[in-house]
Amino acid sequence: MKDFFKVMDIDQVTALATGFGTVADETVPADETLDRILAEAVVSDIDLPDFRRTTMDGYAVRAGATFGASEGSPAYLNVKGTIRMGDVPDFSVGPGEAARISTGGMLPDAADAVVMIEHTEALDDTVIEVYKSVAPGQHVVDVGEDFQRGETVLDRGRRIRPQEMGVLSALGRESVRVFRRPVVGIISTGDEVVPIDRMPRQGQIRDVNTYSLAGWVRRAGAVPKTYGIIPDRRDDLREACRRALSESDMVLVSGGSSVGTRDYTIDVLESLPQSRVLVHGISISPGKPTILASVDDKPFWGLPGHVVSAMVVFAVVVRPFIDHMAGLAASGMPDLRIPARLTRNLASAQGRVDYVRVRLTAGEGGLGAEPILGKSGLIHTMVRADGLIRIDRDVEGMEKGTAVQVLPL
Amino acid sequence: MKDFFKVMDIDQVTALATGFGTVADETVPADETLDRILAEAVVSDIDLPDFRRTTMDGYAVRAGATFGASEGSPAYLNVKGTIRMGDVPDFSVGPGEAARISTGGMLPDAADAVVMIEHTEALDDTVIEVYKSVAPGQHVVDVGEDFQRGETVLDRGRRIRPQEMGVLSALGRESVRVFRRPVVGIISTGDEVVPIDRMPRQGQIRDVNTYSLAGWVRRAGAVPKTYGIIPDRRDDLREACRRALSESDMVLVSGGSSVGTRDYTIDVLESLPQSRVLVHGISISPGKPTILASVDDKPFWGLPGHVVSAMVVFAVVVRPFIDHMAGLAASGMPDLRIPARLTRNLASAQGRVDYVRVRLTAGEGGLGAEPILGKSGLIHTMVRADGLIRIDRDVEGMEKGTAVQVLPL
Known part of the structure; x- marks a missing residue:
């Protein structure tokens, strides 16, 4: 058995994000x-606001004038006028006085509270009964x-x-x-891959990664720039990479999950100026054969070709790099995970972090996370999935009922 | 005390959504x-796929040829050739034979499994040792x-x-x-409201609702169309409403949370042809003074003027109408709620549904939901909030530690 990868932990890999700069x-x-x-x-x-506003329709008053008022023993106030919306009142309110005011209106001088219209009765145009006392500041938004x-x-x-x-x-x-929104170049590779407008012959498949990765990039708030399908020829791949690097802040090459093509990608990366391979394999499943290089101080990714693997690696590894480059503050990061309970026992290999697709199900006592098993080449497993759960590297498996945190997809 | 509203339950209101059509x-x-x-x-x-693909790099074989193979007692197979990516193999594989194949390649006739390259050793160009048996179908994606x-x-x-x-x-x-994305017309009203490029005089405030509502509309997958600030004059409001209705699938009028302006809005609505007021008040807080009419078979909303109230009503009442009109299937609705536990006791009035802004906090044993209290005219309370929790109408309050479902904002 050969060791094909120099494998790194996922947390070591995501920690590399801060080594790259943010966009302008x-x-x-x-x-x-x-x-x-x-x-x-x-x-x-x-x-x-820069003036005292009322939050209710009613009468601006001096609170003291309402103390002790009740249905049985109302306070009587003289209505001195009506405050027009948007205007500065040109009168003040005295101890036994009130001013008609609408929500958002400015309180006149000396008024310090508002009685809701529902707690008053107009006896005539100039006198109201107040049935409820208000405290100073009540129904008022203060300056600042x-x-x-x-x-x-x-x-x-x-x-x-x-x-x-x-x-x-x-x-x-x-x-x-x-x-600025980071621009992410997307290159698809593989001699078996044909554009979506072509009917694949036997042995060929249509290009899935260009479109799904472009969708993920957009979801991450970045701008996808696609370069189509590059055949498995070193010079073609190098030329495409060079162009993508000059036009993007980050490059994703997908496909090439075979050993041969991986070698290609590594060769091409090493042949580019200002290039350093940082990661050659991550101890996660799916997504182990992932490559990360720094080229011209830009992150350059070789993603696995399997459609599910490419998406999982994007969601859990690439996304934090985009967030960092996009200027998102660590404190401003939405760490949205949905708590749920596993609906069945789940086995896991030790020595790697497993990401398992799950469907959320409604159950008593909260949400259930139902694992969706299936090969990482089958896109229908991602279509059925609502999210991913992480099983840590030193965990052998998880029992039914275990609390899990679901990363929404 | 006067009954200013014919108040409906929120669940009755949202049930009205299906009375409106979907867009083209x-x-x-x-x-x-x-x-x-x-x-x-x-x-x-x-x-x-429409051909049998391998999910691994290795050798396509007849599984039976590997049965019993182990490190101590390998199986020996003759390598008949290499399968090129994207090609149909022009040879078959016999009982003691194997074909080199890369991930995604097409299996030759008669081969029914793939041995991973890691479990083989090439003795020379034509013979390999296989150290591990494979079952039929292993490492193969079948047709369909x-x-x-x-x-x-x-x-x-x-x-x-x-x-x-x-x-x-x-x-x-x-x-x-x-x-099609629904088009949502947005009209701001209020004599105290000035455009954002204007420095408000005392008694005036800048137009917040046009921008925040446009953001919510976009978040809902619809297209906002803004009509600026309409002064509190019946003819101006009627003309703006008429124009918005002719150009939009739904109209939101915000502001006018004072009784007088509410009356305006109702008057204008009633004066429009093909108009029926469906809701005049909802028993929720914040957001009680909400109006819904059907005009020309389109939903027409009078939203509260308080910035927080308008946003809450949008999130919990208007949004389901947009989802329905946009063609979203009930089964396809993202019912995303984040389970958390209340961090303090919370009082609530009976007879209405309360929506309380909360901040999510990390705690042992899961997320905490920390209520953010504050007047519904204060936008900073929404900036600090991560979501909303609902307190049902027959609940007097909730104790610290109660499990709640947070609607993300």
Whole structure:
């Protein structure tokens, strides 16, 4: 038996991500920031709000004037006027006075609380009965209560969700500095692989990896750039790699999971200038025959040819590199795992980390993770899968009912 | 006290979604299918693979020739030739024979298994020793083992993930029928609201809802179409609504959470042709003052003006309507909830469903859900939140440690 790989642990491999740089930043307009990653810390240049607003429809009052008010013994207040939305009130409110106000309106001077309209009754145009007391500050948003001037509102490295888009507009940010989306070159190899518009002859199959990897790259927030299918000829592969490297921030070569082709890929990598092979095999299943090189300070991956292996390696190994290069802060990383319980016993080989495809099932007491077994060349196993679970290297297997963490696919 | 709303339960409201139609379908090319929803069932027109492939590098053999082979007592086989990738072997394999084969290669006639190269030793160019027996079918993917001709591979109404993109390419689908992305018109109202490029005067605030709602719409797989800020004048609002309805599949009007503006919105809705108000208030918090009408058979929403309320209503009420209109099959719905345990006691009012913003925290024994309290006008509470939990209407509160399901935000 020969040792075909210099195999590394997956955690050693993902730790290499920080050895690569992040992409440059760019300015995007406010309506194109969704899912982008902030390249600047966003500091508020205003108090938000910068005036005292009511959160309810009703009457702005001095709270003290309502103390002791009840249905049986209402407080009577004189209505001094109506506050128009968006306007600064041009009158103040005295001890026995109230001002009509709508949600979002600005409180007049001296008023310090709002009585909900539901707790009042207008006797006529100028006098109301108040049935419930309010405390100072009640139903009022104070100056700077959302954000204060000078406060860091969003950190650099944070992914922008719809609510962060809302914050940016509240601060009047018409544009914002974000990291450029990393460009990921995708090369498919294999003499048996034909383009999807071709009917494969016996012995051939259509190119699956170009499309599924492009989908994963997009999911990761990066931009796929595809280079089609390169035949198993050294010069062709070298030329394609050279071009992809010059146009991308990272390159994925898939296919070539046979020993011969792997050797090709390694040869080509070693022949490129500024190249260092960092990983030649990872102790995971599926996905062992994975290659990682640094070429021109860019990560260059040789992914396994089996469709499932390529996808699993992307999800658990490549993705953290994209996140790092894209500027995502470690603290801003969505570490989304879904807790579930294994629905059956699962065997596992020691000495490697196993990633098992699972389907989530609804059960009493929570979700079940039902293993989907099947060869790593069969794409239907990924179509049936909702996620992956990890079985650590020193675990021989897991019993039915074991708590697992599912990485959604 | 007046009854300002005809309040409905949230589950009654979401059940109304199926009363609306789905959007039409369209054809998109293979590389633009990610996250689209299939408008056709995808049936395989081939056996995949349509030849017997090996999953390993090694030798194609008749399994019987290896029975009993071991390190101590190897089997000796004659190597008849090498199978080239993508080619149909032009020779057969007899009982004492083997053929060199690489992963993905086609098995020759009569061969029924593959011996891994690691379990062999080549004595010379024509003879190998085999150290381990293989069973018939071992390391071989059979004809149709991934998909069989005539099999429904993907159902209509399913959302396309990267792995489904892979399946579509395996089947040679250069284009596919998907549902059109629903167009959602967004109108902001309120005399106190100014565009984000304007510095608000005292009493004014910038338009947050247009941007955050556009983000949520995009997240839901739909296309936002924004109409800016419409002043609180009936004719202006009616004209904007009319235009949005003619250009969109659904309309969201936000702001106008004051009683007066709500009345406006209702008046305008009632004045539009083919209009029926279906919901005028939902017994949820935040989000009670929500309006739903059917206008021209399209859902027309009056959302609360408070930024948090608008977002929560979008996530828990509007989103199911978009999913339905977008053609997503109920079975294909991602019902992603993250199980966690409440980190503190939480009070709740009976008679309504409460949605509480939570931050996920790592703890021993799983995730914690830490409630984020704060007024529904404060956007920073949504920025700190990872998700929402639901407290049902007949629950008075929940104790620290209670198991909850977190809807990610």
